[in-house]
Amino acid sequence: MQAYVLSLGAGxxxxxxxxxxxxxxxxxxxxxxxGLLGMLAGEQIVPIAKRLIAGEGLSLGWLKSECGEHVFGxxxxxxxxxxxxxxxxx
Numbered sequence: 001m002q003a004y005v006l007s008l009g010a011g012x013x014x015x016x017x018x019x020x021x022x023x024x025x026x027x028x029x030x031x032x033x034x035g036l037l038g039m040l041a042g043e044q045i046v047p048i049a050k051r052l053i054a055g056e057g058l059s060l061g062w063l064k065s066e067c068g069e070h071v072f073g074x075x076x077x078x079x080x081x082x083x084x085x086x087x088x089x090x
Contacts, residue, residue, distance in 0.1 A: 018025050044067045051058060 015025060047066055048058065048063075051062070
């Protein structure tokens with residue numbers, strides 16, 4: 001999660017600098033980003049349809065493993081925090 005927050009913060013700083021310099025950012029417009037999201041979601045229709053046609057059910061675990069990482073990328077995982085006592089002794 002920290003990487004996403006840092007990325008957003010860096011983007012905001014660059015956006016402010018661009019604005020102060022009266023320069024348009026080279027970032028794509030929002031409509032293009034929505035189109036990309038549609039493409040990623042649309043790619044998942046074929047594996048889901050194949051699974052349903054084969055008579056197999058859809059489980060949350062399958063959707064997460066087969067579709068989730070492709071659409072959202074490798075999301076950060078929670079690591080045990082030694083200070084909170086979440087870690088197991090070695």
